[in-house]
């Protein structure tokens with residue numbers, strides 16, 4: 066399917082359009098139960114995201130990067146992964162985490178200021194998400210090379226934004242992936258902005274997907290608000306990776322519906338009209354129409370899904386808030402295996418002022 070859409074010709078894979086109509090020839094054969102599960106993850110991601118923004122405003126959570134509008138990218142990608150695959154995510158991956166079964170309370174705990182929240186529990190193949198833009202793409206390629214050495218039939222997925230494609234790390238990672246034919250799936254959430262910098266200032270290429278061509282592997286642009294397109298492309302790319310076919314770059318064309326983070330005000334660099342236009346492409350609403358047409362959705366079901374999501378979110382927040390706060394030592398403890406004299410000195414100073422402040 067991927068090969069049928071040439072990024073150099075400006076072709077974009079879309080299976081489910083804005084009216085909820087589906088291209089039957091490309092529609093993934095997913096059982097109703099799985100479709101409903103995916104919808105549930107999207108709803109839960111949106112509910113958790115809205116809650117995180119509220120908590121931040123109440124001073125109960127730190128700076129937060131909203132995932133609103135990225136639900137199809139995130140849930141679609143994660144739904145295409147097998148239990149033995151690996152994920153190298155970034156800071157805007159709430160739906161991906163939820164889909165892979167990461168404890169939501171830990172996710173909140175991280176954004177509440179405790180790094181312990183992104184120490185992945187045993188059994189889940191998720192690297193701690195990257196804050197340094199694009200660094201995770203190199204890590205993912207390293208893991209892909211390791212999988213090749215060890216002859217593991219797994220896919221290693223890296224997610225990142227459009228802004229990440231301007232980093233040297235991105236290009237080095239793509240180059241190694243192409244040369245060593247690593248089992249990677251690169252999913253770029255092109256949400257049109259890197260903080261305030263628009264996509265047009267990020268690259269002179271017509272698409273991000275076409276960059277793959279220069280590195281000698283496949284690239285495809287998909288409608289990032291269409292979960293069936295993201296899922297279909299990611300599934301095919303992952304199977305290709307597992308069977309020795311090498312890497313794929315997927316550009317999921319979407320829009321960041323919220324501010325970059327709670328420290329940003331997007332109204333300063335984009336118009337309300339643009340946001341309203343994208344509101345019409347909402348990934349959750351679109352998938353809902355699809356389910357309804359398939360007889361998998363009605364008001365009662367919606368109510369049940371929303372209630373379940375709200376309940377899970379409230380439970381997770383309560384559990385996260387019940388955890389002990391991070392200790393000052395944590396700020397220093399993990400940079401090196403053993404603390405350097407400089408760090409020890411700084412820790413003594415910070416600990417003393419923290420004690421002072423507590424008095």
Ligand SMILES: Cc1ncc(C[n+]2csc(CCOP(=O)(O)OP(=O)(O)O)c2C)c(N)n1
Pocket residue numbers: 157196197198199225226227228229230254256258259260321325
């Ligand atoms: C190496 C590095 N440079 C700069 C930053 C500051 N920064 C954080 S997010 C961001 C923009 C990222 O944009 P994009 O890759 O499109 O992802 P998005 O936030 O849109 O999901 C920048 C510049 C950083 N975290 N790391």
Ligand SMILES: [Mg+2]
Pocket residue numbers: 226227228254255256257258259260
């Ligand atoms: Mg972006």
